[in-house]
Amino acid sequence: MSSPLRPPYRVAIIGTGAIAAAHATALTELPDQATLVAVVDVDPSRAEQFGTQFSVPTVYTDAAEMLDAEALDLVHICTPPQTHGPIALQVVRSGVAALVEKPTALSLRELDELAAAQDEHGAPVLTVFQHRFGAAGIRLRQFAEDGRLGRPLVATCNTLWFRDDAYFDVPWRGRWNIEGGGPTMGHGIHQFDLMLSILGPWAEVSAFAARQSRPTDTEDVSIALTRFENGALATVMNSVVSPRETSQLRFDFEHATVEVEHLYGYQDAHWTFTPALGHEHLATAWAESPSEEVSSHRMQIAAIFDAFTNGSEPGVSLTDARRTLEFAAATYASAFRGETICAGQLVGTDPFTRSMDGGMVPWKPVKNVAV
Structure with missing residues (x-):
């Protein structure tokens, strides 16, 4: 500094x-x-x-x-x-x-x-x-870390958005060499980053990706099945071809289901907490200290300045960001190679360490943009 x-x-x-x-x-x-x-x-x-x-x-x-x-x-x-x-x-x-x-x-x-x-x-x-810094996201992370929800079992993470063809007229959108990827890199990454912050290190990914209809070099849809080190299983879907836009996360723990549905930013009101039988007290704890704040840049930036002042590590650190970026790379590598990709597998001279497409996109690029 x-x-x-x-x-x-x-x-x-x-x-x-x-x-x-x-x-x-x-x-x-x-x-x-x-x-x-x-x-x-x-x-x-x-x-x-x-x-x-x-x-x-x-x-x-x-x-x-x-x-x-x-x-x-x-x-x-x-x-x-x-x-x-x-x-x-x-x-x-x-x-x-x-x-x-x-x-x-x-x-x-x-x-x-x-x-x-x-x-x-x-x-x-x-x-x-x-999205890591919204009040409910922080609360869920704390509940998960202290074990009161029990073991995480199943999760879903859907970023189902809609971008018309005109959206991709901007030269850097939908191009591997400029944007790095499609909705996996540019849209859904916010949602699955929040998921990763809750569930911890992922272990392996098996995925599909396709260019269904948009005039892009990149995918416009990807779907991944993920196993985490703690044994939890999750599905992750990223799309820019979905007319009813929504961002959804659902976590099924042993003692509760926790869900959020929003679009570009959530408040506490977007979350639903359903305790398992015999764990109703968790719903009471979840409802304490409600917040009307929207998960936003302001909340993360304020947290960064607080960390500067307190001498603690600000977020989101490069270590955490790398885990998220590696998840995106593994999604592409799995989809294009047709194989499961394990965490830590993409190293050294592997083409997917150099670019997200790994030089093996199965469809022909729509445009070549000089940069």
Whole structure:
């Protein structure tokens, strides 16, 4: 960190696309914790417009120039996916913590390079997985960790969204070399990251992926069957061809079923808790301290600043992010190879450590976009 670990923290944003507004809005809601002091975009007019909208004192068109000029504690990286890894590497090498929009990187190899830089320069690389920080998600994680729900048995994780053909007119969407993958990497990753944070390390994945109808190089649907180290079994479905959009998670423990259905962010009201016979007291405990907050960027960013101040490890750490990215890589590897993939199997020179498609997509790319 470039300044003492006490608020307000000096923060910058690189990239001013749609998601950057969520970051900037969250920061304006945390005035005692942070000050947005700089913004970067390669488009000068867009940078100026964003700076004006969010009262940012200094705008830049070059990240290196900004990193040289500003004393910073945290840099938010809100650029297209293919740039996440290289920019995060640049930020960390300057000794500043990086908060990266998902996915952290486009490959396991790129993520491991970030881990090495993190260790060398002592600046953490964090990933935006805001659903971990919703009140009910935190409560479920605590209930699962302290054992009061009993053993996890079965889970389902569905991200069933709809994106029409026009959505993919944006050049970086639906391209392996730019976005890294389809709904497995760009949409469902938030839901199955939350699932992984509840159920712990996964052991093996068996999956299918297909391009059903969208004009993409990537899949538009994937389905995975997963076994966890604790013996739990789960199904994970990711789609952008589903007209009734929903995000669903269901966990069946020995002593209760816990479910959530929402779309892009949940509140306590989106959750249902059903105790098994003889465990009705768990429902009473679940209902304590209700929250109307939506799982959001603000909640994760506030937790990061709290960790900075308390000297604890902020989330979501690169270790946790790697487990999630490895799950995505295993889904693709299983689907394209037609075999079960075990945790830790994708290492060394395996093609799926270099890219999510592993160089073996079974369908012909729709477009080739020069980058």
